Amino acid sequence: MGDLQIGAWADELLAGLWVTVYITVLGAVAAVVVAFALGLLVRMRHIVPRTIARVVIEFFRGSSLLVQLFWLFYVLPLLGYPLNPVVVGVLAFGLNFGAYGAEVVRGSINAVPKAQWEGTVALSLSPYHRMRRVILPQAYPLMIPPFGNLLIQLIKSTPLVFLITLTDLTAVADQYRASEGREAFIFGLLLVIYFVLAYVFTLVMHLLEARAKAGLGQREDPRKILAYRGPMEEEREAA
Amino acid sequence: MGYALDVLPRILEAFLRYTLLATALASALAAVLGLVFAVIRRVRVPVLAPLTTAFVEFVRSTPIPIQLFFLFYVLPEAGLTLPGLFVGVVTLGVHYACYYAEVYRAGIDGVPKAQWEACTALSMSPRYQWQHVVLPQAVRNVLPSLGNYVISMFKETPYLFLIAVPEMVQEAVAIGGRDFRYLEPVTIAGLIFLAASYPSAIAMRRLEKRLGHA
Amino acid sequence: MVTPDTSAAHTAGHRRDGDPLITFDKVVKQFDDHVVLRDLDFTVAPGERVTLIGPSGSGKTTILRLLMTLEAPSGGQIWVDGEPLWHMRKGDQLVPANEKHLRAVRTKIGMVFQQFNLFPNMTVLRNITEAPVCVLRKSREEAEHQARELLGRVGLEEKADAHPNQLSGGQQQRVAIARALAMEPKVLLLDEVTSALDPELVAGVLNVLRNIADTTDITMLIVTHEMHFARDVSQRVMMFDGGQVIEQGPPEMMFGHCEHERTQRFLRAVLEQR
Numbered sequence: 001m002g003d004l005q006i007g008a009w010a011d012e013l014l015a016g017l018w019v020t021v022y023i024t025v026l027g028a029v030a031a032v033v034v035a036f037a038l039g040l041l042v043r044m045r046h047i048v049p050r051t052i053a054r055v056v057i058e059f060f061r062g063s064s065l066l067v068q069l070f071w072l073f074y075v076l077p078l079l080g081y082p083l084n085p086v087v088v089g090v091l092a093f094g095l096n097f098g099a100y101g102a103e104v105v106r107g108s109i110n111a112v113p114k115a116q117w118e119g120t121v122a123l124s125l126s127p128y129h130r131m132r133r134v135i136l137p138q139a140y141p142l143m144i145p146p147f148g149n150l151l152i153q154l155i156k157s158t159p160l161v162f163l164i165t166l167t168d169l170t171a172v173a174d175q176y177r178a179s180e181g182r183e184a185f186i187f188g189l190l191l192v193i194y195f196v197l198a199y200v201f202t203l204v205m206h207l208l209e210a211r212a213k214a215g216l217g218q219r220e221d222p223r224k225i226l227a228y229r230g231p232m233e234e235e236r237e238a239a
Numbered sequence: 240m241g242y243a244l245d246v247l248p249r250i251l252e253a254f255l256r257y258t259l260l261a262t263a264l265a266s267a268l269a270a271v272l273g274l275v276f277a278v279i280r281r282v283r284v285p286v287l288a289p290l291t292t293a294f295v296e297f298v299r300s301t302p303i304p305i306q307l308f309f310l311f312y313v314l315p316e317a318g319l320t321l322p323g324l325f326v327g328v329v330t331l332g333v334h335y336a337c338y339y340a341e342v343y344r345a346g347i348d349g350v351p352k353a354q355w356e357a358c359t360a361l362s363m364s365p366r367y368q369w370q371h372v373v374l375p376q377a378v379r380n381v382l383p384s385l386g387n388y389v390i391s392m393f394k395e396t397p398y399l400f401l402i403a404v405p406e407m408v409q410e411a412v413a414i415g416g417r418d419f420r421y422l423e424p425v426t427i428a429g430l431i432f433l434a435a436s437y438p439s440a441i442a443m444r445r446l447e448k449r450l451g452h453a
Numbered sequence: 454m455v456t457p458d459t460s461a462a463h464t465a466g467h468r469r470d471g472d473p474l475i476t477f478d479k480v481v482k483q484f485d486d487h488v489v490l491r492d493l494d495f496t497v498a499p500g501e502r503v504t505l506i507g508p509s510g511s512g513k514t515t516i517l518r519l520l521m522t523l524e525a526p527s528g529g530q531i532w533v534d535g536e537p538l539w540h541m542r543k544g545d546q547l548v549p550a551n552e553k554h555l556r557a558v559r560t561k562i563g564m565v566f567q568q569f570n571l572f573p574n575m576t577v578l579r580n581i582t583e584a585p586v587c588v589l590r591k592s593r594e595e596a597e598h599q600a601r602e603l604l605g606r607v608g609l610e611e612k613a614d615a616h617p618n619q620l621s622g623g624q625q626q627r628v629a630i631a632r633a634l635a636m637e638p639k640v641l642l643l644d645e646v647t648s649a650l651d652p653e654l655v656a657g658v659l660n661v662l663r664n665i666a667d668t669t670d671i672t673m674l675i676v677t678h679e680m681h682f683a684r685d686v687s688q689r690v691m692m693f694d695g696g697q698v699i700e701q702g703p704p705e706m707m708f709g710h711c712e713h714e715r716t717q718r719f720l721r722a723v724l725e726q727r
Contacts, residue, residue, distance in 0.1 A: 119570035183312030
């Protein structure tokens with residue numbers, strides 16, 4: 001089998017894994033913020049915020065994440081911002097996945113039965129209270145599965161940050177390859193690690209979904225939560 | 240602006256020769272292979288079906304760049320030295336075949352049970368049943384989703400440059416690097432993506448509405 | 454939307470004793486090219502209980518929805534408690550109301566829906582206290598105290614911490630009634646509130662409504678097929694068809710010897726089902 005030198009590389013790999021994880025988490029948080037901002041803006045009745053939001057959404061959904069990442073990486077310094085690869089990565093992920101997320105937010109809000117809106121009118125609730133107390137809490141459980149899918153796609157996109165000089169898991173793997181060779185081993189190992197990462201995050205999303213449904217008085221069987229359900233397929237482009 | 244116009248032809252050429260070609264080939268592979276996966280799982284072929292399921296779930300959950308690296312470096316070790324474009328097309332094709340498998344599954348499930356029963360009542364063989372009744376309806380149901388995935392794949396072709404396949408984005412960055420003017424080439428590349436994918440996305444949505452989807 | 458001038462009888466701005474609580478003045482409602490209400494005129498006195506009957510599509514539910522500001526009228530004016538509902542005063546003129554005005558007048562009107570429309574993400578107690586806290590700006594303790602009292606009146610004190618989906622249809626509807634009453638409206642609109650219930654649960658809800666009719670002086674507009682209930686509770690029954698009032702009168706007259714042939718036909722068909 002030969003000497004894999006894995007002991008010497010364990011620290012680097014863990015450091016790389018850490019970078020991957022925190023880029024994922026920060027990117028996901030940014031994406032959620034962007035998704036809600038754009039998702040709510042695009043539903044407004046006034047044509048100006050609605051159109052701006054729609055243009056932003058279509059722009060980031062219609063172009064390639066890689067191109068957006070590179071564009072931000074090369075262009076931001078030209079605009080005078082100091083080059084921070086973490087910021088570039090989080091910004092790119094946040095905008096791109098946030099744009100897809102905005103459609104999820106919009107779709108979920110629309111999916112709340114019209115009767116609930118009428119109930120809030122009958123009680124004279126203001127638009128703010130209507131959204132915050134009645135509509136959004138009911139839209140939230142509907143958002144979790146598609147957001148879960150987007151999260152998995154985000155994890156699968158993190159290797160891109162290696163191209164903007166962040167030392168994530170893929171960067172470390174490439175260093176290992178350059179130094180030790182043994183490509184089949186290292187990339188095979190990486191595939192397994194990413195798979196486990198995806199599974200862990202999927203489990204977390206299932207738990208979130210179960211908790212959200214419990215808030216609506218629908219309890220879910222705990223065994224169902226932990227059972228392996230692969231990333232459910234809803235197209236990224238689902239409008 | 241003049242600089243942008245200067246570099247445009249080279250970028251467009253890279254786009255057509257590599258990006259579009261890779262997308263077309265990989266989509267074709269994904270469409271066919273995905274169908275195979277879907278039917279195997281649906282018919283529950285012993286041994287093959289659970290293996291297929293495991294494979295599909297694994298591939299769907301792992302990043303394309305890693306899969307590219309894996310195949311690119313591993314295949315030569317197995318004795319197959321293949322050009323980068325080939326490896327890229329195969330990787331993208333297999334990866335997206337796994338998405339397509341799920342889409343086909345939804346399409347097949349969407350065919351009303353009554354159709355299957357009618358086939359049985361008419362004593363059709365399974366092969367005939369699948370080929371002439373179920374699959375045509377299933378595919379028609381999910382055509383918009385398939386279209387969306389083609390668009391999605393097209394936007395992931397830049398990954399190919401990781402395995403030294405010249406494609407549009409790499410070309411743009413290379414041009415930029417030569418003259419240290421990145422803004423124009425990378426913007427052009429981005430705009431070409433937009434120009435190609437936005438109308439396609441709208442076409443898909445229109446197709447979706449016409450087929451009566453929610 | 455048509456913007457008519459201020460009519461003389463209502464320039465005061467507030468209702469005087471003797472004035473009707475609700476006035477429909479030549480109200481028109483049109484959906485695309487389907488006219489549901491044409492030049493509808495009627496009034497409701499404060500404290501009056503009016504039942505609206507008639508075949509589906511006759512416009513009864515539309516009247517309730519117009520009052521609850523769920524739909525906007527295509528023409529005419531609606532007045533509630535001396536104030537225009539879908540218009541606001543601007544100097545001497547009446548202009549179409551903005552959202553703020555609508556929200557202010559809405560608080561005087563409460564509605565109970567056929568499908569209950571309870572909020573599934575809140576407990577029963579929270580369902581009832583939410584609007585008083587957010588809109589009427591009551592303190593949470595005050596709202597909860599009132600909510601428990603209302604739950605007692607509808608017979609559901611022990612269900613305060615349950616979720617709506619743990620209750621039967623009849624129980625949910627009773628909670629919905631409590632929720633509407635918590636806002637202390639002047640008008641209570643009841644839109645076929647028992648039509649979606651299993652027959653055995655209907656009586657429970659109707660008894661609650663009878664109790665409310667007996668113990669309060671809230672004005673009620675009821676759309677229902679429950680004729681016995683209508684006879685017990687209402688002072689006036691209005692028969693609708695094709696967006697117009699065909700006939701109206703006290704229940705004894707309407708159910709006993711109504712004059713219009715359409716009314717007779719309708720009542721015969723409905724009562725035959727019992």
